[in-house]
Amino acid sequence: MRLSGLEGVVYVLPALAFLALVLLVPLGMTAGLSLTSWDGLGPIKWVGLSNYTALISDPIVVTAMGNAVVMTVFTLAIPIVIGLATAIVLSRITRRLRTLWRTLLFLPAVIAPVVVAVGWRLVYEPTTGLLNSLLRALGLSSLAKPWLGDFSLALPATGIVATWMEYGLVMVLFLAGIQRISPELFDAAKVDGAGIAGEVRHVTIPGLRYELLVAIVVTLIDSFRNFALIFNLTRGGPGNATVVPVLEVYRRGILHGRVGSASAIGITISVVLVLLVLGVLWFARRRDADEGSA
Amino acid sequence: MNSSPGGIRRGRMTVALAFVAAMATACGGNQATTNPTVATTPAATGAAPTSTAAAVSDREPNCQNMTTDAVTLNYWDDLNENLSDAGVAKLDAAFKAKYPNVTLNRTAKTFSDILTTEKLQASAPNPPDILITNGGYALLGPLVAAGLMKPLDDYATAYGWDKRFPEGINRQQRFSTDGKTYGTGSLYTVAPTATYVGLFVHKANLAKLSLQVPTTFAEFEATLAAAKAGGLVPLVQGVSEGWPAIHMFTTFENLKVPNDQLNNLVYHTAPASFDTPENVAAAAIAQDYGKKGYFGEGYLGKTAQAAIDEFNAGKALYFLQGTYFSAPIVQALGDGAEMILVPGTSGGPFSVTGGPGTAFGISSKSKVQDLAACYIDWRTGQYASELYVGEGGLPAMNFTYTGTSTFTKSVFDAWAKASTPKDAIVPYIDFAATNLLDFMSSESQQLVAGQITPQQYATDVQGQYAQFTP
Numbered sequence A: 001m002r003l004s005g006l007e008g009v010v011y012v013l014p015a016l017a018f019l020a021l022v023l024l025v026p027l028g029m030t031a032g033l034s035l036t037s038w039d040g041l042g043p044i045k046w047v048g049l050s051n052y053t054a055l056i057s058d059p060i061v062v063t064a065m066g067n068a069v070v071m072t073v074f075t076l077a078i079p080i081v082i083g084l085a086t087a088i089v090l091s092r093i094t095r096r097l098r099t100l101w102r103t104l105l106f107l108p109a110v111i112a113p114v115v116v117a118v119g120w121r122l123v124y125e126p127t128t129g130l131l132n133s134l135l136r137a138l139g140l141s142s143l144a145k146p147w148l149g150d151f152s153l154a155l156p157a158t159g160i161v162a163t164w165m166e167y168g169l170v171m172v173l174f175l176a177g178i179q180r181i182s183p184e185l186f187d188a189a190k191v192d193g194a195g196i197a198g199e200v201r202h203v204t205i206p207g208l209r210y211e212l213l214v215a216i217v218v219t220l221i222d223s224f225r226n227f228a229l230i231f232n233l234t235r236g237g238p239g240n241a242t243v244v245p246v247l248e249v250y251r252r253g254i255l256h257g258r259v260g261s262a263s264a265i266g267i268t269i270s271v272v273l274v275l276l277v278l279g280v281l282w283f284a285r286r287r288d289a290d291e292g293s294a
Numbered sequence B: 001m002n003s004s005p006g007g008i009r010r011g012r013m014t015v016a017l018a019f020v021a022a023m024a025t026a027c028g029g030n031q032a033t034t035n036p037t038v039a040t041t042p043a044a045t046g047a048a049p050t051s052t053a054a055a056v057s058d059r060e061p062n063c064q065n066m067t068t069d070a071v072t073l074n075y076w077d078d079l080n081e082n083l084s085d086a087g088v089a090k091l092d093a094a095f096k097a098k099y100p101n102v103t104l105n106r107t108a109k110t111f112s113d114i115l116t117t118e119k120l121q122a123s124a125p126n127p128p129d130i131l132i133t134n135g136g137y138a139l140l141g142p143l144v145a146a147g148l149m150k151p152l153d154d155y156a157t158a159y160g161w162d163k164r165f166p167e168g169i170n171r172q173q174r175f176s177t178d179g180k181t182y183g184t185g186s187l188y189t190v191a192p193t194a195t196y197v198g199l200f201v202h203k204a205n206l207a208k209l210s211l212q213v214p215t216t217f218a219e220f221e222a223t224l225a226a227a228k229a230g231g232l233v234p235l236v237q238g239v240s241e242g243w244p245a246i247h248m249f250t251t252f253e254n255l256k257v258p259n260d261q262l263n264n265l266v267y268h269t270a271p272a273s274f275d276t277p278e279n280v281a282a283a284a285i286a287q288d289y290g291k292k293g294y295f296g297e298g299y300l301g302k303t304a305q306a307a308i309d310e311f312n313a314g315k316a317l318y319f320l321q322g323t324y325f326s327a328p329i330v331q332a333l334g335d336g337a338e339m340i341l342v343p344g345t346s347g348g349p350f351s352v353t354g355g356p357g358t359a360f361g362i363s364s365k366s367k368v369q370d371l372a373a374c375y376i377d378w379r380t381g382q383y384a385s386e387l388y389v390g391e392g393g394l395p396a397m398n399f400t401y402t403g404t405s406t407f408t409k410s411v412f413d414a415w416a417k418a419s420t421p422k423d424a425i426v427p428y429i430d431f432a433a434t435n436l437l438d439f440m441s442s443e444s445q446q447l448v449a450g451q452i453t454p455q456q457y458a459t460d461v462q463g464q465y466a467q468f469t470p
Helices: A005-033 A051-056 A059-089 A097-110 A113-124 A130-137 A154-180 A183-191 A196-207 A207-224 A228-232 A246-256 A259-293 B021-026 B085-098 B111-122 B140-145 B151-161 B168-171 B203-208 B217-228 B243-256 B259-267 B277-290 B302-311 B325-337 B369-379 B382-390 B407-419 B436-448 B452-465
Strands: B072-078 B102-109 B130-133 B196-202 B233-236 B317-321 B337-338 B353-358 B359-362
Touching: A005 A259, A051 A059, A051 A259, A059 A097, A059 A154, A059 A196, A059 A207, A059 A246, A113 A130, A113 A154, A113 B111, A154 A196, A154 A207, A154 A228, A183 A196, A207 A259, A228 A246, A246 A259, A246 B111, A246 B353, A246 B382, A246 B436, B072 B369, B085 B102, B085 B369, B085 B382, B102 B111, B102 B369, B111 B130, B111 B140, B130 B140, B130 B369, B151 B369, B168 B353, B196 B243, B196 B325, B196 B407, B203 B317, B217 B233, B217 B317, B217 B407, B233 B302, B243 B277, B243 B317, B243 B353, B243 B407, B243 B436, B259 B277, B277 B436, B277 B452, B302 B317, B302 B325, B317 B325, B325 B337, B325 B407, B337 B407, B353 B407, B359 B369, B436 B452
Parallel strands: B072 B102, B072 B130, B233 B317
Antiparallel strands: B130 B359, B196 B317, B196 B337, B196 B353
């Protein structure tokens, strides 16, 4: 039975109202505030698009956007490679071992980012930290660095933590995907004389197309939503070496009394993310269409 | 002795100090009681000339215009600074014993919680009656400008707050009613404690190097070089949290930039700039020390607490930060540590960064403002201050320490030395503008690491400062 248009709307209405209340209303208010100058207490002054135009020449915002791109490598690209590799390995070991390893490898993904940050701070601590202690014990003192305090190492060091938090989700996603692929396809590949590499290339990866899409979208969003990690790990430091857009939203909106500018950054992040996700989906659909017509 | 169960760290909070000298002797009058460790200057001689004819005890609150109705006082408190939970409970119990009709409702917040939630709470329809705030243009100014804080001048006269505290402390809590002019006008908050930036000395290490406490800047630099040569970290630091890095600059700014210029920067009383040869010279010292490795290994990647741990473990000669970090040091080293001020050059400028810690103010929307004023009086008075000192804290009020701890005595002595020359106490520099704390934190990290030149630092900070107009 098919619902009439009106009936369908009635069913959707409660969810829509909830969505509007918790998402669309705040988003609309933020968009409105982004066109104003407001310190959070005093009068609100209309300034048009000047908050947005100011962002383009704001060196901290430019640095933050650049850092966000680097963080995408660590939150999206590397976790997908590691997640895929571990999923393939896990799919080829015995079931009992697989369950054990899957649980262990997935653990980082379920720990709260604040806890992760505090833990990794201890690992990276320059004098007593685990990493430097280990390096010194191995006679590699020259490699012991102030990881989170070094202007060129802090961002990659932070990125590695992001990778550590993210790959587990991707791995589980891929592992479920591999188990969904029909065993006949693997058998057929074997019969055709394909090695492991051939199987991965011709069966596994094509079979994981949708999981890959989900993984890209989720990790892409996560690479911009890293406030808890950055705030607790480095506060954007040293200098502005690890500052990211969401951290700047917090600083301006909550601490500096620059609600308009903070809102403009927030809206910009949202628009960029939506465009990127739409781009990914469009690309995937076009590939599907190409293959469908081939 | 001198321990603080709260475990204190963070921005200018905690432990504080009293101006000793001149003020102490200046107040004569009704003799205050003493306890075994603390003899006091008679505080609040101007208090309550009207209400009570009987001798006023400073062991119990003495409210004016006190209602007998059942009332509730909702107050915000600083979780770590000022006083431990147990200490506050003691004060509150005494308050309720005298005024059983009052219900005290405490909300204790961390320093960063105060910064992030105060504006929202203060502007809500039912804010707490007593707010605890940070000073300057960063937080108090906007609250005053929005009409959310009650001017306390009448209460100050009634309870004698204008005499209880040094004017150097009160000045940092004054604003014009439009919130635009800092340092003059009405009193808006009253601080229980004060803090300042100085130099913690590891006495055993000083002796090991056969050195004396430096009294000139040249001697100070000689001790740094000697410490470095002797395998110690000269001036251990841990600035990954950002704000501690600012004091690696302001310490030398205090010795290079004339005091009136520093006050003009913060109070906006006359045009002033960070981009001056004196500021550049101060920045150059910080950078030079960074290059020489005086701040220790990996100081940009570790917390202030980690630096304190190194200092306490005897790996450093000095720890450069404020009295807000006294508690963990005195817990570990006791009188093995000493607080001094970095000495200035002969005839050169000399000032010390310091001022009130987080301070109590009254919401303009409160319906129990008289009660709130009385509670603030109780929390900032003689008895409360004795409790602060007992926990290693330092009261904002005029207070003479006569206890036996040489460390605590050194903290009081250095504060007295700073406050004796007129205007030698200058406010925390980030009070100068709403957006300076974070900016100077990251800029200072870049400066000491040699990422930017001292001139670039001065130009950048001035650029950020110039964006702010009161």
